[in-house]
Amino acid sequence: MFKKPPSNIKTSSPLRNSDRKKLKHNAITAFGLTPEEGEALVPVGIQSVKFSTHLDEHGVAYLDHDGTPLWITLGKGSEDLIPTIYTLWKKQDLLPFLSTPSAVVPILVGGADLMIPGVIHCPPSLAEDRLVCIRQYVKKDGVPHLSAPLAVGRLALPTHKLRDAGQEKGKAVLVLHTWKDHLWEIGFKGDPPQDTPLPPLTGDNSADALSRVASDSDDEEEDSDKATTPPRSNAPSPSPHPAAEQPVSSSASAGVSYTPQEVTDLLLKSLVQAISKVLSILPANKFPIPATVLYSAYILPNRPAFPTRVLPPENYSVSPPESTEPESNITPTIATELTIKSSSHKSLTTFLKSVEKLGLVALKPPQKQQPDILIMSVNVSHPLVREHSPFVTVKEVELTAAKKATRQERNGQEGSEIGGSEVGIRELWKPHQETVRLFEIMEARVNDLYTLTQVRDLLEEYITSQNLVNPHEKAYINLDAALATCLTPSSKGKTKSKAGEEETPPVEFLRRDDIVKGVLKRMQGWYEIKAPGKDLVTKKGTISPIKIETKIRQGRKACTLITGFEPFLVVDATDMAEDLRKICAGATSVNPIPGKAAGSGMEVLVQGKQTKAASEYLMAKGIPKKWIVVSDVKGKK
Structure with a gap:
């Protein structure tokens, strides 16, 4: 679908x-x-842009404020959302998946569909035209691993027929979008998330995996040339994706x-857990709750x-103790x-209705204005709720993963969402005026640029070679003529005095840190500045931090x-x-x-406390x- 760049791209608009x-x-x-999750995957500042594919199919792409595509729709007036690879990397269990050998992935990226012989794993009981993603299956040190989603498409046939097809030829997935295609190129182009170990099968699970699951990944790669076909000429029409079909995990x-x-x-x-932990503390004005909202926002x-x-x-025998870590490999795969x-x-x-018979909820039939069943109240004193033992939920695991990702970003362990590393900043110093003579005495080059560490090491070496450590106070350094002249240049080692006042004796010794600070x-x-994707820039002068200030202007208006x-x-x-105008949804200006x-320099003003x-x-x-x-400066009232 995107093996060629989109055409007729319109200007994006928030x-x-x-x-x-x-x-x-x-x-x-x-x-x-x-x-x-909806707020995270459809963020504030999202933009839309219309385009046409190389097959002349009209579409709309939804981009975040950095221009990374998150969702697309295909077909005029279509509202059927298709997540991009970037969105699937954020929530890898958004779609059920099929796996394929690593040798097949480059061919899929080239625009081919996934063929039946190229499928290793697939979920049971998925309907034809169902939206799915494709993950790479590979063995590392003998341990099976799955990659993050690398392609998204629609099933060419139901999975029960796919499972029965075995080694037959034919298409398994009609691919719509892949990693490294031209839609992906619009975004930040970061590396895929790390591969996830695939837990070993437990018990007799042959009914839940294709018969073609190989015992060795090399065997799978030998058949990979059979797993693809040239790109199709017509994309399948979009179809609805009921929430009830979404899997628990990837x-x-x-x-x-x-x-x-x-x-x-x-x-x-799951409903009892929701009543015990969330619904029991909801204020009365939050009821009634539509059935679909109860299902999507509380039960799932x-x-x-x-x-x-x-x-x-x-x-089934119980596994080891559970963990909230999403990468945990201590529990079996749920088919x-x-x-x-x-x-x-x-x-x-x-x-x-069955839950209502148990006395857990009170329902109201659908109304003309509200075609959905309404949940009027929940029974927090029901025995099932009172005797409930809490467990780790899907939401808690996902929140743990999100917090971990945030920590990694803050610690610089992962690239930012714009795909580049941090700006490299290095402060340097060059011998100047009085310090030139000191550097000549220290036998250091006077035209070079030095870091703080290099200046400190040169001074430490000089202090040691000249035996300038104070014998009575080891923390202090005796100043010889060279240091005294450099540090008190106005009087060449002596301090000036005002008329009629006694002269202050020259400084004879200082702490090491004070000497370094004085020389610098x-x-x-x-x-030096090294920005991602740009050449190293070296400039004379000092660099100061960026200032973000909140001020009160025109009475009580903050900016x-x-x-x-x-x-x-x-x-x-x-x-x-x-960018900030879109993110903050407020007026901005440059002056x-x-x-x-x-x-x-210029000043960017953003309306409000931002x-x-x-x-x-x-x-x-x-x-x-x-x-x-960041500082908060109050203006005059």
Whole structure:
């Protein structure tokens, strides 16, 4: 679909708040997301842009404020959302997956569809045209691993037929979008997340995996030339993606299976967990709750992250203790999707009516204005709620993963979402005036640039060679003529005195740190900047942190001012003002800094108190946090 660049690309425009809410609602409904997940995957500042594919199919791409595509729709007027690879990297269990050997992936990237012989794993009971993603299967030191999603497409046939097809030829997935295609190229182009170990199969799971699952990845790669076909000429038409079809995790391939009744029991436990932890503390004005909202926002997020620990299926022995780490490899893969469609009820309405009979909820039939069943109240004193033992939920595991990712970003362990590392900043000093003579005495080059560490080492070596450590106070250094002249240049080692006053005796000794600071103060300042994707820049002068200030202007109106960003090379005043206008949903402007000479720099003004948004924006561009100073300056009232 995107093996060639999109054409007829229109100018991107930010979505109105009402349109963004509608888009977020569509994503939550279609993919069974929680409201928090919907907010993360349809963020504030999202933009839309119209385009045409090389097959002349019209589409709309939804981009974040950095221009990375998050969602697309294909077809005029279509509202069927298709997540991009970037969105699937953020939430890898958004779609059920099929796996394929590593040798097949480059061919898929080239525009081919996935053929039946190229499938290693697939989920059970998925309908034709179902949206799925494709992950790479590979063995590392004998341990099977799965990559993050590398392609997204639609099933060419139901998975039960795919499983029965065995080694037959034919298409398995009609690929729409892949890693490294031209849609992916629009984004930040970062590396895929790390591969995830695939837990070993437990018990007799042959019914939950394709017969073609190989015992050795080399065998799979030998057949990879059979697994692809030239690109199709017509893309399949979009179809709805019911929330009830979404899997619990991205590992829904071969593994432990649950019966429909066991799925019902797990969903009941999920509802009890939601009542116990969330619904019991909701204020009365939050009711009634539509049935679909109860399901997507409360039941699905509160499903057990480790179902076998909550309700082991038949003929299964309990695994080791559970962990909230999403990468944990201590629990088996769950082959059954823990959703309403996999339960014994098959429909949400039937499930809720059975729950009402138990006395857990009170329902109200659909109304003319509200076609959905309404949950009027929940019974927090029900025995099932009172005797409930809490468990680790899907939502908790995902929040843990999100927090871990945030920590890694702050610690610089991962690249930022714009795909580059931090801006490299190095302060340097050059011998100047009085310090030139000192460096000549220390036999150091006077035209070189030195770091703080290099200056300190030179001085330490000189102090040791001249035996200048004070014998009575080891923390102090005796100043010889060279040091005294450098540190007190105005009187060549003596301190001036005012008329009629006694002269202050010259300084005879100082602490090491004071000597280093004094020498640096008299050297000429320089700095180096290495921005991602740009050449190293070396300039004379000192570099100061970017200032973000909140001021009160025109009575009580607050505004945020950003100055001093030009030396860091990654931020343009006009671009920053436009980006912050979208992020903060407020007015912005660019003006010369008041009271400064022309050419001294620009000042970006953002309406309101937006220091946090401005700081996060600058750090996302790669500017280290220590080079950003935030202050709150109150104006006159």
